[in-house]
Amino acid sequence: MPDQHMLLPFLAKLESHASFSEEERRLVLSLPYTIVDYPAGRHLFREGDRATTCSIILSGYACRHKVLADGSRQILAIHVRGDGLDLQNAVMVLVDHNIQALSEVRAALVPAEAISQLAGESWAVARAMWIETLIEASIQREWTVNVGRRDARGRIAHLICEIGMRNEAAGLADRNCFTLPVTQEQLADATGLTSVHVNRVLQALGAEGLMERDRRLLKIKDWSRLSEVAGFDAGYLHPVQSQMAN
Amino acid sequence: MPDQHMLLPFLAKLESHASFSEEERRLVLSLPYTIVDYPAGRHLFREGDRATTCSIILSGYACRHKVLADGSRQILAIHVRGDGLDLQNAVMVLVDHNIQALSEVRAALVPAEAISQLAGESWAVARAMWIETLIEASIQREWTVNVGRRDARGRIAHLICEIGMRNEAAGLADRNCFTLPVTQEQLADATGLTSVHVNRVLQALGAEGLMERDRRLLKIKDWSRLSEVAGFDAGYLHPVQSQMAN
């Protein structure tokens, strides 16, 4: 399999936001990159770094997070395969948060300079990348709602629904059954709770027959009731490419 | 004063992110627009709207928010003069949240089509607008941290610090003294608290000599202690133009 194919999922994602010419497709696929593997827990970027590359996740889960002065931590986003992490590094170098592998992660590192140059040459590509970061911003808003206004049950149910949907969208698995290689403490950091309380809520959701979690495998038994307690509406993920201008 | 001057603060903001040619300056200032006034409380956009204009705030305060099924509300961002609301409408039409005037607001409405076309013609302008939306995303991440991991005192202190800084950056007022035309209920919606508790926290902060609030005028008496309880670090606002690539 030739090298270029590594970037195909990324190209597909961009093309869902804008229509590319053959030439533009070729330019995206000929972006220079290097493959890097990170063990679980390893940081890809740290707050304050001047990042000069963008990473595209080829496999595994990564997260963004910030650590507060008292040591508490807030996970800000979870990223799955195909996500172009930090396209923003192409235009804004200083990163203001940490990025860490949750599971083992394989990523393609592309020089920010190359991304920036490509964006300058092709408005369609630039536009697609801009849209990609806008969707991330939309997800971030929903996370703010999640920790700001939902109770513990709702927060966890919502997070599970989101990850299920995104796994499905990435073509990885069924939304009702997927591996979730994160600890309960990490779920706590994502939802603004404590790991003890996360444990109790997971058990409660299990007891109600909404979901099951055995080791790292998560099965959603009743999507409609789970999304009900989550108040989940997938619109914020902008799943289809129907809402574009031009 | 000729019409163009209305967009000068907007141009200045964009130019702080990228260097423009004379031609590019001219193109920005010649964007078509109409001036609209909104009374306090009026919605500029509603969730689900297909927005075809971008608004640039000329005066007043506006906010983004989402309303949950149970009627509770989360304010996601507060916007001040000079902020280009919803540049994203240029590339992504469907808005997934509400935008509402907090005080009386005067805004310049620019057709999304015109913005989109300008971005297609000038990479520097497109890049500046992209950066502008990336800074908004950075602020959104900090809000997630705020509601997720800070206690009530910290949340409110942090919000006050942010608004102070942004007012100062917009050239509106001193960071230690500005008008904050929002009710305690709106502060509650921004911080994920109840208005009753906001009231108590404000009184506590006042009693400790950190700040004072008389009517709509907010005075910060001790910035260093207030930012300390807030855990405030202005980096996420990307206040200066020093962190750019290229």
Added chain:
DNA sequence: CGGTCGTTTGATTACGATCAAACGAAGTGG
């Protein structure tokens, strides 16, 4: 076979929510 990490359970605490009511300021209409 200890050792580490993550999960689970129990007991207690506390922060902020909720409920309820009074108060004050601004605006409206008679």
Added chain:
DNA sequence: CCACTTCGTTTGATCGTAATCAAACGACCG
């Protein structure tokens, strides 16, 4: 100009969700 309404603020009393503290348990690993 003064009742009257409305909206926002303030105060008090009580409740409940989730935090905290502590310890045991289970799985995986060297």
